[in-house]
Amino acid sequence: xxxxxxxxxxxxxxxxxxxxxxxxxxxxxxxxxxxxxxxxxxxxxxxxxxxxxxxxxxxxxxxxxxxxxxxxxxxxxxxxxxxxxxxxxxxxxxxxxxxxxxxxxxxxxxxxxxxxxxxxxxxxxxxxxxxxx
Numbered sequence: 274x275x276x277x278x279x280x281x282x283x284x285x286x287x288x289x290x291x292x293x294x295x296x297x298x299x300x301x302x303x304x305x306x307x308x309x310x311x312x313x314x315x316x317x318x319x320x321x322x323x324x325x326x327x328x329x330x331x332x333x334x335x336x337x338x339x340x341x342x343x344x345x346x347x348x349x350x351x352x353x354x355x356x357x358x359x360x361x362x363x364x365x366x367x368x369x370x371x372x373x374x375x376x377x378x379x380x381x382x383x384x385x386x387x388x389x390x391x392x393x394x395x396x397x398x399x400x401x402x403x404x405x406x
Contacts, residue, residue, distance in 0.1 A: 307344020307383055311335035315367050327382035329353045334377045339364045345384050350374040354382060 313319035315336045322333050330352045338361050340346060345362035349355060350373045357373050370376060 307341030307346070308339075309341070309344070309346045309361075309381060309383070310339040311378065311381075312337040312339070317364075317366060324381055327354075327380075329380050329382075331381065332377055332379060335368055335370075337364075337366050337368050347382050347384050348374075348378045349380045349382075350378070352379045354380050360384065 309324040310317075311322045311324070311333050312335055313321070313333075317337045317339060319336070322331070322335075324331075324346075335348075338346075338348075340361055340363055345360060347354065347358045347360050348370070349358040350371075356379075357371065359371060359374075361368075370378070
């Protein structure tokens with residue numbers, strides 16, 4: 274019996290350590306938020322800036338962007354997310370920023386994307402008022 278108890282104690286300890294590692298392990302950036310890559314030249318070439326979180330004061334003149342899977346970002350022509358911002362939710366090999374940007378992104382932040390509601394296959398019942406006799 275002594276050997277059996279020792280095995281059970283080791284198994285419980287191993288499970289506890291595994292649970293602690295699972296809790297203590299940080300999620301990767303792709304699981305927590307999308308990533309934005311800004312490229313100085315068209316077709317994803319040239320100097321690159323990578324953003325993983327909001328940045329209220331940058332100065333970069335991108336000509337192409339890559340957006341992490343399932344993400345969307347707001348690019349703004351002024352610091353602190355000011356001005357007429359542009360939303361990007363897919364890779365763009367030839368980014369043409371609006372005139373207000375003067376070619377430079379001054380701030381950027383990820384934005385939440387909402388999945389569209391599924392279309393119901395069943396028609397909703399009609400609401401009719403019953404007439405009083």
